[in-house]
Amino acid sequence: MSGVVPMIRLRGLTKAFGDKQVLAGIDLDIAAGTSLVVIGGSGSGKSVLIKCILGLITPDAGVVEIDGVAMHTLSGRAREKARARVGMLFQNAALFDSLPVWENVAFGLLARHQVTRRQARAAAIEVLAQVGLGADIAGLYPAELSGGMQKRVGLARAIAARPDILFFDEPTTGLDPIMGAVIDGLIVDCVKRLGSTAIAITHDMASARRIGDRAAMLYGGQIVWQGAATDLMASGNPLVDQFTHGRREGPIQMETRR
Amino acid sequence: MALLAALGRFVLDICGFAGRLALFALAGLSHLFRPPFYGRMFARALVEIGYFSLPVVALTAVFTGMVLALQSYTGFARFSAEGAIANLIVLSVTRELGPVLAGLMVAGRVGAAMAAEIGTMRVTDQIDALATLSTNPMKYLVAPRLLAAAIALPLLVLIADIIGVLGGFIIATAKLGFNPHTYLANTISFLQTMDVVSGLAKAAVFGFLVALMGCFHGYNSRGGAEGVGTATTSAVVSASVLILAFDYVLTEMFFAR
Ligand SMILES: Nc1ncnc2c1ncn2[C@@H]1O[C@H](COP(=O)(O)OP(=O)(O)OP(=O)(O)O)[C@@H](O)[C@H]1O
Ligand SMILES: [Mg+2]
Numbered sequence: 001m002s003g004v005v006p007m008i009r010l011r012g013l014t015k016a017f018g019d020k021q022v023l024a025g026i027d028l029d030i031a032a033g034t035s036l037v038v039i040g041g042s043g044s045g046k047s048v049l050i051k052c053i054l055g056l057i058t059p060d061a062g063v064v065e066i067d068g069v070a071m072h073t074l075s076g077r078a079r080e081k082a083r084a085r086v087g088m089l090f091q092n093a094a095l096f097d098s099l100p101v102w103e104n105v106a107f108g109l110l111a112r113h114q115v116t117r118r119q120a121r122a123a124a125i126e127v128l129a130q131v132g133l134g135a136d137i138a139g140l141y142p143a144e145l146s147g148g149m150q151k152r153v154g155l156a157r158a159i160a161a162r163p164d165i166l167f168f169d170e171p172t173t174g175l176d177p178i179m180g181a182v183i184d185g186l187i188v189d190c191v192k193r194l195g196s197t198a199i200a201i202t203h204d205m206a207s208a209r210r211i212g213d214r215a216a217m218l219y220g221g222q223i224v225w226q227g228a229a230t231d232l233m234a235s236g237n238p239l240v241d242q243f244t245h246g247r248r249e250g251p252i253q254m255e256t257r258r
Numbered sequence: 259m260a261l262l263a264a265l266g267r268f269v270l271d272i273c274g275f276a277g278r279l280a281l282f283a284l285a286g287l288s289h290l291f292r293p294p295f296y297g298r299m300f301a302r303a304l305v306e307i308g309y310f311s312l313p314v315v316a317l318t319a320v321f322t323g324m325v326l327a328l329q330s331y332t333g334f335a336r337f338s339a340e341g342a343i344a345n346l347i348v349l350s351v352t353r354e355l356g357p358v359l360a361g362l363m364v365a366g367r368v369g370a371a372m373a374a375e376i377g378t379m380r381v382t383d384q385i386d387a388l389a390t391l392s393t394n395p396m397k398y399l400v401a402p403r404l405l406a407a408a409i410a411l412p413l414l415v416l417i418a419d420i421i422g423v424l425g426g427f428i429i430a431t432a433k434l435g436f437n438p439h440t441y442l443a444n445t446i447s448f449l450q451t452m453d454v455v456s457g458l459a460k461a462a463v464f465g466f467l468v469a470l471m472g473c474f475h476g477y478n479s480r481g482g483a484e485g486v487g488t489a490t491t492s493a494v495v496s497a498s499v500l501i502l503a504f505d506y507v508l509t510e511m512f513f514a515r
Contacts, residue, residue: 056386080394088390094383098375108391113294157391 005068007032007165007197013052013062015045022048024221026062030214035191035198037212037229039205039243041252044218046201047091050167053199054086055079066165084112087163091170091201093154095142101128101153102138108161127156132182148175155183159190166190168200172207184210205244208232217243219252282400282474289394289401300402307368307403307465308410312417314367315360319418322355323347323425331434343436344444347426352449352457353513356418357411358505361464364411365497369472372403373493376476377486385477400473404466411465412458419454456512463508464501471497 006029013026022045030036040046051057053064055071064071066082074082087108095104103110105127106120115123125135131152142150151174158166168187172180184207191198200211208215212229217240225237232244242250330343376399379385388395423445430436472493479489 051386054386054390056389080389080392083390084392086390088387090383090387092382094387096379096384096387107393111392157387161391 004031006030006065007067008053008199009063009065009068010053011063011065013049013064014060015048015052015057016060021221023052023059023062026218026221026223028216028223028226030197030199032067032197033191033195034213035187035200035211037208037215038199038201038218039203039208039215039232039240040218041243045221046218047169049218050088050169050199050201054083054088054167084108084161085163086165086167087158087161088167089151089154089158089169089171091173093142093147093150095150095153095157097142100139100141101133101145104142104153105156105160107157112161124156124160127160128153130159130186131156132179148179151175152179152183155186159186159194162194162196164194164196166196166198168198168202168211170201170203172202172204180204180207181210187211205232219243278478279470279474282477283404283470285396286400286404286470286473289397290405292397294397296398296402299398300406303403303406303469304410306371307364307407307469308413311360311364311367311410311414314363315414315418316421318359318363319351319356319422320425322359323351323422323427324429326350326355326422327426327429327434331430340434340436341444343430343434344426344441345448347430348423348445348449349453351422351426352419352453353509354457354505356415356422357457357460357464358501360411360415360418360461361468361501362498364407364414364465365468365471365494365501368407369468369493369497370490372469372472373476373479373490374486376400376473377479377489380477380479381482381485395477400477403469403473407465407469408462409465411461411468415458415461416454419457452512456508459512460505460508463504467500467504468497471500 008028008030010026010028013023015023026049038046038049048057052059055064066085069082071079071082096107099107102121102124105124106115109115109120109123110117121138125138128135128138133149133152133156137145137149142153145153151171155168155171158168171187172183175183187198187200188211190196202208202211209229209232214226215229215232216223216226217237218224219239225235225240227235232240235241235244238251242252326347327343330346331340334340334342379399385395385399388398427438427441427445430441431438475489475493475496479485
């Protein structure tokens with residue numbers, strides 16, 4: 001990676017909510033066109049990390065650079081423009097419940113005034129097909145879908161505008177194993193075909209190895225391990241080992257034991 | 259000492275709140291002058307605020323006019339001043355009761371709905387999602403609502419004025435035995451343009467306040483369904499109080515000499 005500017009570069013990222021230190025100095029580099037899987041216990045700050053990178057949460061300290069540009073130096077308008085390069089699948093899908101499915105998926109396209117509504121609808125149906133959803137649900141509202149379908153619509157919305165950078169917050173949680181594998185395949189496909197850079201949060205180790213080129217573990221507000229995703233199950237790091245093998249005994253003390 | 263500290267904290271809280279509210283209002287307003295504009299959202303808000311509030315505002319107005327006729331009759335009859343009833347009704351409805359009651363009704367109906375909708379969008383990450391889809395949430399959600407409310411409420415009040423006067427007219431002629439022609443003549447002859455215009459100006463301010471409080475509390479809501487509930491309550495209460503406070507201020511501005 002030496003010499004090449006990483007697509008996403010984090011230095012000393014820090015964020016606390018009240019007394020609770022969620023991120024305590026995160027350093028991370030993600031090369032263009034690669035995907036990073038972030039693992040870590042529930043509540044360890046994975047979602048907060050992604051939202052800090054996007055600027056949805058303002059970090060207390062630290063630098064977020066996207067394509068060599070430090071985000072905090074940008075004006076509002078320029079930051080909006082930088083954010084337009086990013087597609088994000090939220091943990092709870094976060095679909096707009098006042099809009100039908102197709103308008104959700106085509107929202108980014110319509111917002112950029114690149115297409116007419118008719119074209120947008122056709123494009124939405126095409127993307128929906130990629131995530132395994134038929135044209136018949138295009139006119140439904142998000143509340144009429146199952147949780148897994150909402151997740152897939154959220155994924156379709158994230159990839160519809162073919163962004164350079166993709167964030168997936170637990171893309172396969174709540175999907176059946178087959179659909180999970182299909183979505184993993186789709187994510188890999190997006191990253192390879194679009195040449196996108198991706199960060200994916202997941203609790204599913206099989207999925208982590210399928211999606212990620214590299215993996216990182218977040219614990220105690222810091223990146224305690226990073227390496228190739230294929231090394232996840234045999235990292236030699238006791239924290240990662242306990243996590244990936246799901247052992248109750250080990251260095252990670254779950255908060256429930258207090 | 260503890261009391262002083264608590265008092266100080268309270269004052270600081272109020273100042274902080276006012277500051278954040280003012281910044282929010284300015285940000286919302288500034289988006290009305292910078293493209294892109296979301297005409298679809300504006301139209302939706304206009305229909306929601308104006309059209310769907312019509313029944314409740316009309317009912318409020320007609321009953322207010324009717325009660326006003328009855329009450330003023332019992333009062334004025336003691337001084338044999340029944341002739342002033344038409345005048346009293348049209349002035350109180352256009353200057354005060356029309357805008358204030360319509361404002362309060364819309365605060366309960368629309369302010370609450372706005373806070374609940376935007377609050378739900380906040381706690382379910384939909385507002386964050388907007389930001390990732392090349393859409394500024396203040397521009398998309400807040401600005402159209404502020405504008406729509408400031409336009410819709412005067413229109414509602416204009417209708418409420420007419421219906422309120424009509425309510426008074428019905429009671430006065432059907433129950434109290436006034437001559438319809440004399441009553442109408444009295445109503446119109448005393449009415450000045452300023453009475454109606456000041457009422458409509460008040461309505462525009464009240465509409466803006468209702469939308470502002472609904473959006474502000476919704477936008478800043480925290481913590482799931484309970485947070486949205488709190489936001490909704492705060493939106494209605496604060497909008498109602500602000501309407502009454504601004505009613506005084508505006509009346510002072512328009513009519514004090
Ligand atoms: N807006 C907020 N205000 C206060 N605390 C917050 C906020 N957002 C997150 N937190 C806290 O930050 C911590 C990390 O939250 P986060 O959502 O990032 O966890 P996570 O790693 O994504 O967990 P999960 O795997 O369950 O999704 C949690 O303890 C949470 O309570
Ligand atoms: Mg999370």
